[in-house]
Amino acid sequence: MKRSTWAVAGGGAAVALGLVVWAFAPRPLEVEVATVTQAAFKATIDEDGKTRVRERYVVAAPLAGQLLRMRLREGDRVEAGAVVAQIVPVLSPMLDDRTQRDLQARLGIALAQVQRARARADGARIGLKQALSEAARTEQLATQGFVSLTKLEVTRLAAEAAQKELDAALQEQQVANHEVEQAGNALRVVRGPQQNGRAFDLRAPVAGRVLRVAQVSEGAVALGAPLLELGDTSQQEIVAELLTTDALRIQPGAQVLVERWGGTGALDGTVRRVEPAGFTKVSALGVEEQRVKVLIDITSPAARWASLGDGYRVSVRVVTLALDKAVQLPASAVFPLPDSEGPGDADFGVFRLDNGHARLLRVKVGARNGSMAWVPQGVDPGATVIVYPPAGLKDGARVKARSV
Incomplete structure (x- = not known):
């Protein structure tokens, strides 16, 4: 065989061997990547x-009788003092004494609620005064740089909450006074002469909307039966x-x-x-x-x-x-290391893309939210990290960013 033939055969064998080596050589693993950023972070x-509804009020029957058909429906708006229902008293002579005792007890309860509401309102006024004073002191200290803006915001919110507490207490006091008036009117109806079919008007204690109507149709109701619910939406x-x-x-x-x-x-x-x-x-x-x-x-x-x-x-x-300003990266890029001591102070790892290779970095995770993780140390802003790293990925492995 000629020398040229040997050369051609040797070259072909070398090419074939190279193709076999190339075919079985490990390929770079395609991975998804993301960039480490530094921005505002919230956990x-x-x-x-x-x-x-913060305060809901149940309008109940102050006396037993025949409820006339309700005209109000869910969602209707009513003003304070407006007539919301009408009851025609039906008082049996055998039940007059018991009815009077029940109504007297109801009036006593309403008077006690007035005292409790008044005490709550007085306490709310004191709380509001204290919250406003604390907010003024904190604002003065904040202008001098002695307290943080977060502390200032907390004191302002506390003052707003105290104001809302006072408003609710005053409204509760108004409702309690209304209950006393209703109970007194019902007691006078029982003690007075027969009404000859005249209806007793139930009025709304506060302005708001009808949340629920317990009974729409006309029918008999017992003392204390709930008729409808009111609230300010x-x-x-x-x-x-x-x-x-x-x-x-x-x-x-x-x-x-x-x-x-x-x-x-x-x-x-x-x-x-x-x-x-x-x-x-x-x-x-x-x-x-x-x-x-x-x-x-x-x-x-x-x-x-x-x-x-x-x-x-x-x-x-x-x-x-x-x-x-917090150094953060996708939470899917962080994973616990096998040698971590526990969830409380565990070490976490992340793979950084470095010249076509995956480099394992040990990082600390300060907090997480739904999508991002705050990393106070271990990685710098601008680095490219691997998201959803495969289970078999090792330190130093060849990787390639997947094209989108």
Whole structure:
């Protein structure tokens, strides 16, 4: 065989060997990447909630009789003192004495409620005075740089909450006075001469809207039977049932974002109260959970959420941490390391893309929200990290960013 033939055969064999090596050589792994940024960061606790009228009032029958057909329906607006129902007294001579005793007891209860409402209003005035004084001192210290803006905002919100508490106490006092008037009128009807079919007027204790009508048709009602519920839908709160472990991280005055409420954008709110008593609730998976109710005030202008009614479902995000400048990356890029000591002070890892290779970095995770993780140390802004790293990815492995 000629030398040229050997050369051609050797070259072909080398090419074939090269093709085999290239075919079985490991390929760079395609991965998704993201950039580490430095921006504002908020850690939140997300949960569903529902709206609730802050103060609802039940109009009950002050005496037994025949209820005339109700003209009001759910959603109708009424003014304070307007007639909402009419009852024609039907007093049997055998029941007059017992009815008088019941009405006298009802009048005594109403008078006691007036005293309690007056005491609550006095306490609310003192609380408002104290909150305004504290807010003034904090604002003066803030101008001198001795307290943070967060502390100043908390004191302002406390003053607003104290004002709302006073408004509610004054309204409760008004309702209590109305109950005394109604009970006194009913007692005078029983003690006085027969009304000859004249109807007794029940009046609204406050201005608001009808939330529920217990009985629409004409019929007999007993003493104390509920007839309808009234409430001011412009004065609403949100009730969210949070896990007790999450509620421990929430303080009154915390910022809240109200989402998925049916309108555009998110509504602003603040936590007014975390109730001290928890309760057991069974989840959809059949797991018993300890939860606690958190009451949230809507601080956005009422005109934005005027269409919200009582018992509407919303989603709330309670802010537990807010940073102006925080190094953050997608939460899907962070994973716990096998040698971490535990969830409390565990070390986490992230793969950084470095010249076509994956470099494992050990980082600390300060907090997370739904999509991002705050990393106070371990990675610099501008670095490219691998999102959703495959389980078999190792330090130093060849990788290639997946084209979008």
